[in-house]
Amino acid sequence: MAVHNGKVLHIGETSDLEELKGSKSRVIDCHGNTVLPGFNDAHCHFLAFAETLTCCSFSPKQVRSISDIQKNIQKFAQELPPETWIRVRAYDEFYLREKRHPTRWDLDKATSVHPVKLTHRSGNAHVLNSLAMAIVGISNETPEPPGAIIDRELSTGEPNGVLFGMGPHLSKIVPSMNDDDQNHGVKQAGQQLLSLGITSIQDASSQNDINRWKLFQQWKTNGDLRCRVKMMLGFEAFKSYRQRDFFHTLGRDQLGICGVKILLSETTGRLYPPQSELNEMVSEIHGSGFQVAIHAIEEPAVEAACTAFDYALQRFPGSDHRHRIEHCSVCPPHLSTKLASLGIMVATQPSFIYYNGDRYLRTVPGRQLEHLYPIATLMKNGIKVCGGSDCPVVPPDPMFGIYSAVSRMSETGETVLPEERIPPLEAIRMYTEHAAKASFEETIKGTIIKGKLADMVVLSSDPTKVPAEEIKAIKVEMTILNGDVVWEKMG
Ligand SMILES: [Zn+2]
Incomplete structure (x- = not known):
């Protein structure tokens, strides 16, 4: 593969590449390791992650x-x-x-x-x-x-x-942490993402607003955060955004807005915002041409989200809206069918199974447990499922997400719904191709083809060729972002 100006220039035999080599070209031999598109964490909370590191x-x-x-x-x-x-x-x-x-x-x-x-x-x-x-x-x-x-x-x-x-x-x-601590955390968090092969993140914090945007801009400009960022906006910020055009200074493939996040809370046992309000919020966002991402975990919330999407789509019919449900943790088959018919994407967090599986098996009631993170069922219904970590809730390592989706195993080796296992290639797609689709960027990232951004990860072995149990031991050898080697394993 030849890379030029941050993009993939050519993929072919070594002999064709010789011709493209210039005096300043750096030649990297991957020694038979596996090269994948850079990972894209479709749901994380970057600032909160940075704070956990300080x-x-x-x-x-x-x-x-x-x-x-x-x-x-x-x-x-x-x-x-x-x-x-x-x-x-x-x-x-x-x-x-x-x-x-x-x-x-x-x-x-x-x-x-x-x-x-x-x-x-x-x-x-x-x-x-x-x-x-x-x-x-x-x-x-x-x-x-x-x-x-x-x-x-x-x-x-x-x-x-x-x-x-x-x-x-x-x-x-509560005052946010002082700038020195924050910058220290941001630098560490930025490095950690690169070391895990992550070249793009989608920040799903519902507090995201103009100030958060300015922070991202600052971290991107000073190089503390090199991953590409798509930031969802909170609903309040969305309202002010429509009035003022704040958001376009860096290249859009470096920092951009993707959608508006609605937190559908189930804390009190009653949904908040209530259905009628949710319907209007979704309609307003959808009607102004924005993508909607609803945080919905349990079945009643997923159902309410479906109802709201349905309402909005009847009012303003449209396809390719790529509205999303974040988490969609408990999703029985009838809701899965409904989501598919509405064309809704799901942003799931497979590594929750690894980190929380034991807890789920002990605490989630039977009927819900039967439909917990039913990734295979969602995919069978034709729903595009993208993968994220929700870090700092769990660590951001995509290899653990891929491992969990393939094995359905918890940290202690207990299995959660083995029938919902998916093949490794599908699991990889959740963190690459489908994640790119979830932010309307599939034309520039998510696969390695000529003309797309040169964002790649080099892995110590091929996740599709090793036994499931070995996937989590696969190491990132190198991370390439925009054609630059931004992280390399020592020694
Ligand atoms: Zn989250």
């Missing part, structure tokens, strides 16, 4: 109990002046010895002079200590914001510090 992470590997959490927070508290925010991510109550969320009182024992914000691995729950609760202004009298839950003591009604679905509200009040 502030300490309390992932199941790092903490095992609430007292571990307390000890770690105490350590931070000793190094930080009083009143400085302590933010920690990625705890998961399922993996804590106590099998519960810590409360404000647990955190108060670690420090009462620093406000503490603990974020759940899913990003959908937070725990604040008492000082943080006071700063954020949550008291006995505070009413629940729509779609959210302020967990309370049954006897007294006093909030216990555990908050569900309040991330957007908290992010307005």
